Amino acid sequence: MHDFEFLRFVTIGQYLPTGSVVHRLDPRARLLAGFLLLAAVTAASRWTGLVMALVLLLAALVIARIPVGYALKGLLPPLPFIAFLAVLQIVFGPRGDAVPPLWTWGPASISTASLLNGALLVLRFAALILTLSWLSFCISTTEIVRALDALLAPLTKIGLPTHAFVLMVQVTLRFLPLLAQEAERIAKSQASRGAEWGTGRGGLLRRARQALPLLVPLFLSGLQRAENLALAMQARGYQGGKGRTAMSPLRFRPPDAAAVALAAALALLVIYM
Amino acid sequence: MSTLIEFDNVTYAYPFPGGGHIAALREVSLRIEEGEYVAIVGANGSGKSTLARHLNALLVPDDGRVTVAGLDTRDQAQHATIHRTVGMVFQRPEDQIVASLVEEDVAFGAENMGLPPAEIRARVAEALETVGMSAMRLRPPHQLSAGQQQRVALAGVLAMRPHCIVFDEATAMLDPAGRRAVRAMMADLHRAGLTIITITHFMEEALDAQRVVVLERGRMALDGPPETVFADATVLCTLGLDLPPAAGLARTLRQHFPALPAGLLTVPALVEALDALPHHAVAAPVAMVEPLRVITEPLIEVRNLGHTYMLGTPLAQRALEGVTLDIAEGAAHGLLGATGSGKSTLMQHLNGLLRPQEGIVRVGEYTLDDPQTDVRAVRRMVGLVFQLPEAQIFEQYVGDEIAYGPRLQGLLGDSLRERVRWAMELVGMGFNAFKDRFTFALSGGEKRKVALASILALRPEVLLLDEPTAGLDPASHRELLAHLHKLRETGITLVLSSHQMEDVAALTGHVTVLDDGRSVLDGQVTDVFTQGERLRALGLSTPVVTQVVEGLRARGWTLPPGLISPTALSEALSRYILSTD
Secondary structure, three states: OOOOOOOOOOOOOOOOOOOOHHHHOOHHHHHHHHHHHHHHHHHOOOHHHHHHHHHHHHHHHHHOOOOHHHHHHOOOOOHHHHHHHHHHHHHHOOOOOOOOOOEEEOOEEEOHHHHHHHHHHHHHHHHHHHHHHHHHHHOOHHHHHHHHHHHHHHHHOOOOOHHHHHHHHHHHHHHHHHHHHHHHHHHHHHHOOOOOOOOOOOOHHHHHHHHHHHHHHHHHHHHHHHHHHHHHHHHOOOOOOOOOOOOOOOOOOHHHHHHHHHHHHHHHHHHHO | OOEEEEEEEEEEEEEOOOOOEEEEEEEEEEEEEOOOEEEEEOOOOOOHHHHHHHHOOOOOOOEEEEEEOOEEOOOHHHHHHHHHHEEEEOOOHHHOOOOOOHHHHHHHHHHHOOOOHHHHHHHHHHHHHHOOOHHHOOOOHHHOOHHHHHHHHHHHHHOOOOOEEEEEOOOOOOOHHHHHHHHHHHHHHHHOOOEEEEEOOOHHHHOOOOEEEEEEOOEEEEEEOHHHHOOOHHHHHHOOOOOOHHHHHHHHHHHHOOOOOOOOOOHHHHHHHHHHOOEOOOOOOOOOOOOOOOOOOOOEEEEEEEEEEOOOOOOOEEEEEEEEEEEOOOOEEEEEOOOOOOHHHHHHHHOOOOOOOEEEEEEOOEEOOOOOOOHHHHHHHEEEEOOOHHHHOOOOEHHHHHHHHHHHOOOOHHHHHHHHHHHHHHOOOOHHHHOOOEHHHOOHHHHHHHHHHHHHOOOOOEEEEEOOOOOOOHHHHHHHHHHHHHHHHOOOEEEEEOOOHHHHHHHOOEEEEEEOOEEEEEEEHHHHOOOHHHHHHOOOOOOHHHHHHHHHHHOOOOOOOOOOOHHHHHHHHHOOEOOOO
C-alpha cells in the first residue's frame, strides 16, 4: 500500500509557531544562530564535536518547545540515502596507511579508520538534518525572507541585486509545500487511472515514461501558479524593494545579540572539541 | 459622478507560440463611473479576464486607450498610482497569498506603497475588521478555508484604500457560505462608495450589480441593467450564458401560468408574483404515495469511518469522524458540505486511495479495512474524477490521454480503440473529430470532458465526481450536466460532491451532508432540501425551487412536501392557482 502523504515525515520546511523564547528572538538572530550551527556541524572533524552538536540540538529543540520525537522522525526519510553514503565511505573511502585493513576485495576494503569515517558521516548528516529542521520549526518563511533581506542589504551598495535574490527565495519557499500537495493530488489522480508508482518494472525508457503523468501536470501547474502569483503581486503594487516599508520593522535587541554570541561560542566548541 | 475607468476602442491580442496572435479583445469601448457596481459576464474565451486585466494596467492595449482616473495605462510611470486606485481579487485564493501569516499578507500592498509602519498597522487592522478576519490575523493562510483566504486577499486590497475593486471570478472556487460572505462584502463596499466590478459565471451574482456587461468573443454584446440584459433567454443562450436560476424557474412557470408577469429575476420577486395570482389558500390534499422502498444490500457501505491526516505528528488534523452511509447500486448519491467538511477525504476512501484508519468501508465484495484486499481491483471498479481534473492531463493528443488507463489494463489494438471511442462518445466528443486534437488547445469545458472520458474508459461500475462543474461557464456546465444525466441511464452508480445545490437537486436521489468530518444529515434529496434553515447553518444553501416553496409557505400556502423539480412545483401550484380563462 502506498502512502500518499509525501509530507508526513518531512520535517524540513514545517514551521511550528510554539511561541517559545526562541521564536520571540529577532529573525536575524535565529537565522544567524542556525547558520553558525550549520557551519560548525559541517566543519567539525571529530566525533566528540558532532555528538556534542547532537546534544545541543536536542536541548535547542526542547527550549523551542518542539516535540523531540517528531523532530527525530524527520531523520527517517533520508535514512536509506545516508546509509548508502556511509557504506560507500566505509568500503571505498581512503584507507588509513598505519593500520592494515580488516578486509579487502579488489578496490574495496574495510579498515577501522574507514569505519570511523562512516560513523562520522552518519553523525554529521543527522546533525545537519536536525539543525535544518530546528531552524525551519523556529522561523517562518516570511521571517527568513525579511531576515535575509536585512542581512544582505549592505550588499546592494556594491550593486548586487539582493532584493531580487530574496524574492526568489521567498517564492520558492512559498511554493514548495504547494507543489508537494499538488504532487500528492496528481499522484492520487493518476493512481485512480491505473498508474502504479514504483513497481520498478521495465527498462529505463519505460520508467521515464511512467514519470510523465506526474511530472507534466506538476510542471504546468507550477508555471501557472508562478504566473498567477506574479500577477497578484503586481496588482498589489509590488515593484521591487525600492520604496518599500515594513509593518513591523525588525529590531535587534541585547538578548538577540546574546543569542548570536552564544551560538557562536557553541559553534566553536563543536568545531574544536 | 466622474468617470473612473474609460476604454476607448481597445484591442488586445495574446502572442501565440510560433507567431501569430489570438485576438482577445476587439474594439471595446466602455466607461465606468465612480461608485458603479458592474458585473462582467460571458462564456469561456469571451475575453472577460483579459478585460479585467486592462482595468488596472496588468495588461495594456495593443490598440486604443485605457484611462484610469484620467491616467493612461500605457504610461509605465503611472502604474503604481493605478494599482493603488484599482485593486484586484483573483480566482484562486492560494495563488495570490504572498506571506505566511495573515497579517503580513494583508500588509504586503501597503508596504509596497512605502507607508510608515504605524499607518500600515492601522490600515491592516481596519481591513481585517472590515472582512471579519481580525481573530485570524496571526494564523498561516493555508490553514484557512478557501472562503476565508479570499477574504484575506480582499483585506490586502482594502489596506491599499483603492477607489475600485475588481473581483475576477473570486467566488468560483468557494462553497455557498464563502460565496454568500464575499457577495455581502461586495454589496457593503459598494454602499460605502467604492466602485465594484465583478467578473462571474454565476448569473445570480450578476443580479447584485446595477449594470451587466456581456462579452462575446472579445466584443461587447450587451450592456445595461440586469432587467434588460436578462430579459431575453434566447439571446443569452446564443451568447453562451444562462438565465439566473430563479429567472429560469419563472420562465418555466410562466408557460403554465401565463398570468405571471415577465422579468421576474429573483426568488422574492417570483414568490410575490405567485402570491399575487388569484389562488386558493388550501388545496385538496392528495393521497401521498409512499415511495416503495426495496431493501437491498447496498453496494457501498461506510460505517463509523474516521481519518486523521499527518497522524502522529504535531500537525495532525482530524478529517473524518464516525461517518456512516449507504449507497445503493445504480443510485446517484450526493455529498454536501462546506469546504473542509471531509467530502474529498471520504471519496478517496471509496476507491482505496485511502485505507480506513477507523471503521469499515465496503465497496461491492471488497472490504477496504482488510489489508489483504487488492486496492487495484477496487480502483478499477470505482473511478474517481478529482476536482479540476483537467489539471492532470499530460498527453499531447486527446486519444492518447483517454487511452492511458485502458492501456495500463492491458488493452491493445482494436479493443483499445473501441474503448476510447465508447468513452469519448459518452461525453459527447466525436472520436474522429477529437482523437487527434492537441489537449492543450482545448477549451476549459472540453478539457473537463476529456478528463471525465479518461476515467470512463476504465469502465468503472461506480463513478465518484468531486465538484464536476466547478469553474465551468454556463454553456459547458449545462452540457456536462446533460451528459451526466445520460450516464445515469447506463446503470452506473454515481457519487457526486458539489457546492452547486441546483446540480445536486437535478442529478441525485439521495444526499449525505457532512459537517466538520461527521455525517450529520442523510436522506432523500427531497427531504434534505426541505431543511433550509439547517442547511444554511451548515454553510450550505438550497435550490431555487425549494426557496420558492419556502417563500410561499411563509405566505400561508400549504404546499405538499418534497417539491424539488420545476415540474413538480408547477404541478403542485396548478392545484392552487385559479385558471384565468
